[in-house]
Amino acid sequence: MVNVAILGFGTVGSGVAQVLAENSAEIAAGAGEAVQMKYIVDVRDFPDSPFGKLVTHDFAVVEQDPEVQVVVETIGGCGVALAFTRRALEAGKHVVTSNKQLVAEHGRELLALAKEKGVNYFFEASVGGGIPLLRPLFNDLSGNKILAIKGIVNGTTNYILTAMQNRELELDAALKEAQALGYAEANPESDMNGMDAVRKACILANLSWGRELKPEQVSVIGIQNVQLQDVRNAQAAGGALKLLAWLSKADDGQIYAFVEPHVVMGSSMLCHVDEAYNAVIITGNAVGDALFFGTGAGSIPTASAVVGDVVDAVRHLSAPRGIGWTEEPVLLGDPDTLVSRWYLRSGSEYTVTEPCSASQLPPAEVRYRVLD
Amino acid sequence: MVNVAILGFGTVGSGVAQVLAENSAEIAAGAGEAVQMKYIVDVRDFPDSPFGKLVTHDFAVVEQDPEVQVVVETIGGCGVALAFTRRALEAGKHVVTSNKQLVAEHGRELLALAKEKGVNYFFEASVGGGIPLLRPLFNDLSGNKILAIKGIVNGTTNYILTAMQNRELELDAALKEAQALGYAEANPESDMNGMDAVRKACILANLSWGRELKPEQVSVIGIQNVQLQDVRNAQAAGGALKLLAWLSKADDGQIYAFVEPHVVMGSSMLCHVDEAYNAVIITGNAVGDALFFGTGAGSIPTASAVVGDVVDAVRHLSAPRGIGWTEEPVLLGDPDTLVSRWYLRSGSEYTVTEPCSASQLPPAEVRYRVLD
Numbered sequence: 001m002v003n004v005a006i007l008g009f010g011t012v013g014s015g016v017a018q019v020l021a022e023n024s025a026e027i028a029a030g031a032g033e034a035v036q037m038k039y040i041v042d043v044r045d046f047p048d049s050p051f052g053k054l055v056t057h058d059f060a061v062v063e064q065d066p067e068v069q070v071v072v073e074t075i076g077g078c079g080v081a082l083a084f085t086r087r088a089l090e091a092g093k094h095v096v097t098s099n100k101q102l103v104a105e106h107g108r109e110l111l112a113l114a115k116e117k118g119v120n121y122f123f124e125a126s127v128g129g130g131i132p133l134l135r136p137l138f139n140d141l142s143g144n145k146i147l148a149i150k151g152i153v154n155g156t157t158n159y160i161l162t163a164m165q166n167r168e169l170e171l172d173a174a175l176k177e178a179q180a181l182g183y184a185e186a187n188p189e190s191d192m193n194g195m196d197a198v199r200k201a202c203i204l205a206n207l208s209w210g211r212e213l214k215p216e217q218v219s220v221i222g223i224q225n226v227q228l229q230d231v232r233n234a235q236a237a238g239g240a241l242k243l244l245a246w247l248s249k250a251d252d253g254q255i256y257a258f259v260e261p262h263v264v265m266g267s268s269m270l271c272h273v274d275e276a277y278n279a280v281i282i283t284g285n286a287v288g289d290a291l292f293f294g295t296g297a298g299s300i301p302t303a304s305a306v307v308g309d310v311v312d313a314v315r316h317l318s319a320p321r322g323i324g325w326t327e328e329p330v331l332l333g334d335p336d337t338l339v340s341r342w343y344l345r346s347g348s349e350y351t352v353t354e355p356c357s358a359s360q361l362p363p364a365e366v367r368y369r370v371l372d
Numbered sequence: 373m374v375n376v377a378i379l380g381f382g383t384v385g386s387g388v389a390q391v392l393a394e395n396s397a398e399i400a401a402g403a404g405e406a407v408q409m410k411y412i413v414d415v416r417d418f419p420d421s422p423f424g425k426l427v428t429h430d431f432a433v434v435e436q437d438p439e440v441q442v443v444v445e446t447i448g449g450c451g452v453a454l455a456f457t458r459r460a461l462e463a464g465k466h467v468v469t470s471n472k473q474l475v476a477e478h479g480r481e482l483l484a485l486a487k488e489k490g491v492n493y494f495f496e497a498s499v500g501g502g503i504p505l506l507r508p509l510f511n512d513l514s515g516n517k518i519l520a521i522k523g524i525v526n527g528t529t530n531y532i533l534t535a536m537q538n539r540e541l542e543l544d545a546a547l548k549e550a551q552a553l554g555y556a557e558a559n560p561e562s563d564m565n566g567m568d569a570v571r572k573a574c575i576l577a578n579l580s581w582g583r584e585l586k587p588e589q590v591s592v593i594g595i596q597n598v599q600l601q602d603v604r605n606a607q608a609a610g611g612a613l614k615l616l617a618w619l620s621k622a623d624d625g626q627i628y629a630f631v632e633p634h635v636v637m638g639s640s641m642l643c644h645v646d647e648a649y650n651a652v653i654i655t656g657n658a659v660g661d662a663l664f665f666g667t668g669a670g671s672i673p674t675a676s677a678v679v680g681d682v683v684d685a686v687r688h689l690s691a692p693r694g695i696g697w698t699e700e701p702v703l704l705g706d707p708d709t710l711v712s713r714w715y716l717r718s719g720s721e722y723t724v725t726e727p728c729s730a731s732q733l734p735p736a737e738v739r740y741r742v743l744d
Contacts (some may be wrong), residue, residue, distance in 0.1 A: 023657065023658065026515065026516065030510070031514070132512030135507075135511060139511075139684060140677065142401075142403070142680055143678075143680050143683060144395060144398065269641070271644075272641055284676060285394070286391045286502070286672050286673065286679070287667065288672075289665075289666060291651075292504075293664075294659060294662035295660045300660075301660050303515075304513065304656060304658035305512065305659075307515030308511065308512040308514055311514045315693075
């Protein structure tokens with residue numbers, strides 16, 4: 001039997017507790033042994049939760065208990081989460097997380113520490129929520145040179161753009177609706193300005209190409225200024241407006257990385273990804289295009305990915321997977337030199353261009369790349 | 373360094389050799405050590421191939437060489453492939469295959485033998501070609517109760533149905549085109565009658581629920597009798613005609629398993645899967661719906677999955693994954709009791725019903741389930 005501690009009993013942490021309890025038979029079958037929750041670490045108490053008696057306020061209890069072999073970090077952010085993750089790894093415990101900010105900003109250091117200590121640091125839930133994505137990338141597709149990754153990795157903005165398209169809502173109204181339904185947080189800034197997608201893009205790039213892409217190296221345009229008329233025009237042109245994360249590696253080794261609204265044409269599967277769903281296309285030189293689609297957020301779907309990591313950690317207690325990336329900087333290409341078709345609008349007039357680079361474009365009030 | 377032997381140098385086997393050679397750096401990084409092709413076993417010689425000097429006609433050379441730790445079986449069928457797989461496993465070698473017929477008909481026995489010998493028997497390429505699908509199912513989604521799996525798992529029939537839809541071809545003309553382009557074999561029987569999809573459905577069911585579903589237990593309607601008017605009507609109704617493999621598990625433990633043409637509505641991602649692509653939706657009680665899409669056949673995409681299995685086998689030379697299923701029969705449900713909407717046609721008149729079971733339907737010349 002393996003004992004697990006959950007750090008942070010919020011949306012994701014409580015989902016992990018629920019899935020560990022409800023699917024214990026499947027989890028034991030997958031892991032090869034029973035997985036038991038021993039502690040939940042949180043500053044609050046949860047007297048009404050069926051797991052309330054597991055709560056402790058003191059991380060040191062977990063840190064010093066040799067029976068705890070796997071720690072689930074669902075605190076979020078880079079404060080306490082970073083400190084506790086370091087201490088758990090130092091104590092020789094495997095750590096599993098859904099914390100994309102921590103992985104994007106400190107993943108290299110934490111993976112190196114995990115390697116040094118002979119344990120796993122897994123973060124499947126940090127990109128694409130419940131969708132199996134990172135493990136297929138570094139396991140199933142390990143016989144490929146990864147050429148490109150393109151995807152819808154932020155469910156909040158996809159919900160908003162879908163609402164604008166299907167129900168003719170202005171951006172502000174769609175955002176308010178997303179907040180009312182729990183698809184957007186009270187402070188939606190990192191979703192709206194694309195930073196959340198940037199962090200996920202960095203994690204994907206780091207795993208694909210082994211060098212550290214930093215969030216500040218990713219060119220970003222959020223959806224804050226998207227107008228209803230652009231959403232309408234995209235649909236009239238046979239597509240849909242989507243916020244895409246784009247990563248590609250050229251033959252010369254240069255990496256192109258940006259997050260921007262795109263007009264995605266109906267011939268692409270990504271055009272049909274609506275509501276809060278996520279989808280990512282990984283292009284490998286052997287597999288061609290492989291697409292992964294599903295629920296990119298939410299308590300229980302995200303917990304599915306976290307628990308999948310727990311199972312894999314238990315299966316590899318003494319043989320860690322050894323993923324990671326180096327400090328060596330990426331060779332960064334200039335996105336403006338990448339050839340694509342473009343959506344251009346000035347006033348109420350729009351056009352879709354032939355393939356060209358950004359420097360060849362005429363002036364326009366709005367310009368978005370087109371994905372065919 | 374790990375030595376590999378490839379059995380059968382046909383479409384898939386030659387692709388595996390090419391990918392192992394071309395992506396050797398990525399493969400070594402993923403596997404943690406170099407992977408080298410030592411032998412290719414085939415009855416023929418390949419003097420013009422860059423790998424021609426590795427060819428031997430005698431499997432016993434592989435069997436008796438202790439340096440060969442991983443054997444790739446890409447012979448196909450249940451004759452020599454079965455005999456060589458048994459002998460390789462008996463000799464303590466890990467075996468990786470793309471052979472869906474062998475896995476569907478003899479997988480349980482071969483997995484039990486692999487377990488007994490402490491080695492892996494992997495078959496990611498047997499369903500969905502290059503698409504990462506089986507490993508995500510038994511690794512990433514191991515924290516889920518699997519509720520249902522629905523998918524397009526035969527690229528030949530999907531190519532034919534897409535050609536009929538987009539270019540108004542009759543079935544025979546579309547089949548001939550698929551054969552001319554290499555999407556269908558000279559003898560397309562097992563594609564057209566749905567048996568290929570049945571085998572893949574069995575593999576998915578066995579991995580999901582741990583009991584053996586036999587091909588003869590799967591109710592099957594192929595596309596042999598699909599008429600152009602039904603393809604047209606499906607499109608007019610806002611969908612597309614697709615051959616789907618359907619698996620679901622009810623609360624009482626009963627398994628429903630069938631392969632039938634469906635009218636898939638535009639609200640489902642499966643409606644947008646065209647040409648020879650495959651896509652499978654796995655529904656888990658935690659993850660919800662997760663969809664996996666990509667190239668379901670072809671030399672190099674299939675090789676991508678085979679090589680991914682080789683890498684995973686190398687990573688687990690002394691700690692096999694231990695997947696498998698028991699001989700215990702599944703509780704088989706009657707598909708006719710499953711409620712769905714239906715497409716009914718008599719003469720040139722068609723209708724789409726409200727949700728009901730098959731027994732509640734009026735007589736009709738053609739009836740297909742509707743997937744919303």
